[in-house]
Amino acid sequence: MTVSSSHPASEDEDHVREFLTGDAREVAPLLLGAVLTHHSPDGPVSVRITELEAYMGPGDSLHPDPGSHTFRGPTRRNAPMFGPAGHLYVYFTYGMHSCANIVCGPSGHASAVLLRAGEIVDGLPLALARRPTSKSAKDLASGPARLATALGLTTADSGRDALTHPFSLELPPAPVAGVSAGPRVGVAGDGGSHDYPWRFWLTGDPTVSRYKAAKVRSA
DNA sequence: CTCCGGATCCTCT
């Protein structure tokens, strides 16, 4: 067989991309157990996803999502969320942390899944070097900013394709058993008490971030 | 174990 000069997508890549083009609320629980790898110049680190959250786009009359960064429409920062599925949306927050999403849905539909926690399954020494304050291997990626740091992701990676070099994403061979769902963390929704159950995690997994209820803002 | 505040600066209004 011959090799085309235009780097054709593999069947695997096509399959993963098509899967991610679905509704983020359906994609999210099925992404549990998936392995995201970043091959940085310093070496590879792989994370098995154990917790994530779905964020929907603007203009969904059934489920308006004030918690989404795209709620007020496209901006320079959130532009990748309006792009094709499978790309990264990385944002910087609290003056010091980066958090990473995988974009879902067809282009124009700004939905994504926030990677909230995972288990380091490859590149443990490098992940440790990136997160020297972590107290145990379980803490290396037990939070969205921790996960992004352990993988070496920054806003420079926002908009890049998570399915091609230097990244790769492997879906679990079969949907994982033992999935829990609940309200998202740190998002006050429409007032705090009616948050959507769009956070998914592997029940009982030790790497899942410790739950903290969304801060309720008084007007 | 839980609770609480400081760090620190990008992004959008």
Add this chain to the structure above:
DNA sequence: GAGGATCCGGAGG
């Protein structure tokens, strides 16, 4: 100019 899809360390039980 305000506030954040957070993390960490310290104080107290």
